[in-house]
Amino acid sequence: xxxxxxxxxxxxxxxxxxxxxxxxxxxxxxxxxxxxxxxxxxxxxxxxxxxxxxxxxxxxxxxxxxxxxxxxxxxxxxxxxxxxxxxxxxxxxxxxxxxxxxxxxxxxxxxxxxxxxxxxxxxxxxxxxxxxxxxxxxxxxxxxxxxxxxxxxxxxxxxxxxxxxxxxxxxxxxxxxxxxxxxxxxxxxxxxxxxxxxxxxxxxxxxxxxxxxxxxxxxxxxxxxxxxxxxxxxxxxxxxxxxxxxxxxxxxxxxxxxxxxxxxxxxxxxxxxxxxxxxxxxxxxxxxxxxxxxxxxxxxxxxxxxxxxxxxxxxxxxxxxxxxxxxxxxxxxxxxxxxxxxxxxxxxxxxxxxxxxxxxxxxxxxxxxxxxxxxxxxxxxxxxx
Numbered sequence: 001x002x003x004x005x006x007x008x009x010x011x012x013x014x015x016x017x018x019x020x021x022x023x024x025x026x027x028x029x030x031x032x033x034x035x036x037x038x039x040x041x042x043x044x045x046x047x048x049x050x051x052x053x054x055x056x057x058x059x060x061x062x063x064x065x066x067x068x069x070x071x072x073x074x075x076x077x078x079x080x081x082x083x084x085x086x087x088x089x090x091x092x093x094x095x096x097x098x099x100x101x102x103x104x105x106x107x108x109x110x111x112x113x114x115x116x117x118x119x120x121x122x123x124x125x126x127x128x129x130x131x132x133x134x135x136x137x138x139x140x141x142x143x144x145x146x147x148x149x150x151x152x153x154x155x156x157x158x159x160x161x162x163x164x165x166x167x168x169x170x171x172x173x174x175x176x177x178x179x180x181x182x183x184x185x186x187x188x189x190x191x192x193x194x195x196x197x198x199x200x201x202x203x204x205x206x207x208x209x210x211x212x213x214x215x216x217x218x219x220x221x222x223x224x225x226x227x228x229x230x231x232x233x234x235x236x237x238x239x240x241x242x243x244x245x246x247x248x249x250x251x252x253x254x255x256x257x258x259x260x261x262x263x264x265x266x267x268x269x270x271x272x273x274x275x276x277x278x279x280x281x282x283x284x285x286x287x288x289x290x291x292x293x294x295x296x297x298x299x300x301x302x303x304x305x306x307x308x309x310x311x312x313x314x315x316x317x318x319x320x321x322x323x324x325x326x327x328x329x330x331x332x333x334x335x336x337x338x339x340x341x342x343x344x345x346x347x348x349x350x351x352x353x354x355x356x357x358x359x360x361x362x363x364x365x366x367x368x369x370x371x372x373x374x375x376x377x378x379x380x381x382x383x384x385x
Contacts, residue, residue, distance in 0.1 A: 019139050045098065048343040050342070057110070061113055081166070132318055136314065147246045226241075251304055269377075277370060279305045
């Protein structure tokens with residue numbers, strides 16, 4: 001398979017449109033749930049059940065993409081994304097909203113691990129972090145633009161217009177995938193799957209899973225309760241909330257490729273540790289925020305530390321996937337762990353917030369993030385990059 005732009009472009013287009021649609025909707029779901037009278041714990045469940053439903057399917061999809069082609073999983077998953085947008089529009093209560101989130105999560109389980117594994121298998125040896133950073137630039141670019149577009153749509157035409165936009169973007173991405181993305185492997189020409197004991201016996205992979213899990217808990221807490229704090233405590237509009245979240249993701253997006261190629265040269269472990277500790281510090285700072293300017297500055301720092309961490313972490317992950325011989329399986333397990341953290345984070349944060357307020361939720365997320373980074377350091381010590 002040629003590693004030229006004609007191969008990469010359809011994948012980049014598809015993943016950008018996918019995350020753009022997700023970014024349009026996700027930051028404002030807590031506000032949409034409030035519209036149905038949801039409690040803080042219920043809001044956490046609405047946000048987190050997406051990750052839980054995704055987790056149930058991820059290992060299966062990852063393993064199947066190692067045996068069969070990845071392209072069909074990407075294309076059909078995008079069509080399921082479009083269908084889930086209709087489910088959001090038809091919601092009339094919290095229970096139905098949870099059902100729509102389950103459908104959305106199943107769609108994500110088909111697209112994300114297959115797209116990651118597709119890109120990872122094309123990454124040259126020794127340049128894994130840089131090439132995955134390039135992929136992540138499009139992935140996070142969509143997430144960055146999404147909140148800005150979603151905030152504007154919500155302010156102008158209401159929340160349901162955001163769901164329409166998400167559905168249309170997913171449908172276009174599906175058409176591009178089926179029409180232009182080269183098939184990575186002939187369907188039905190399977191390979192033997194890497195044993196689970198081999199996957200979970202890898203110390204570097206265990207370190208990655210630990211830090212990924214702790215990060216996801218922190219992200220889940222932040223994305224759930226930052227909009228509530230900004231809207232209720234500071235009276236910010238949806239457009240300003242979208243700007244805050246977009247600044248975070250835009251900064252991380254711009255750093256993905258350069259940070260990835262730099263970590264390939266200087267060593268990936270240090271990038272993960274510095275970025276991880278900085279990420280935990282940013283969550284802790286949210287509990288002391290007093291105004292919009294401070295919130296803007298902390299979100300900028302979030303983006304910087306995320307830009308340092310993610311490409312280096314993905315480079316280590318791709319290296320392990322090639323070593324183990326099961327890229328789809330490794331990506332599926334990693335995204336599953338991420339999803340579990342995104343599920344548990346909002347629910348745990350909601351329970352903490354019920355007793356100690358939003359400040360308590362942010363503090364717990366920071367502590368977990370720091371602990372996960374320390375765990376990565378311990379597990380990865382014996383195999384440096």
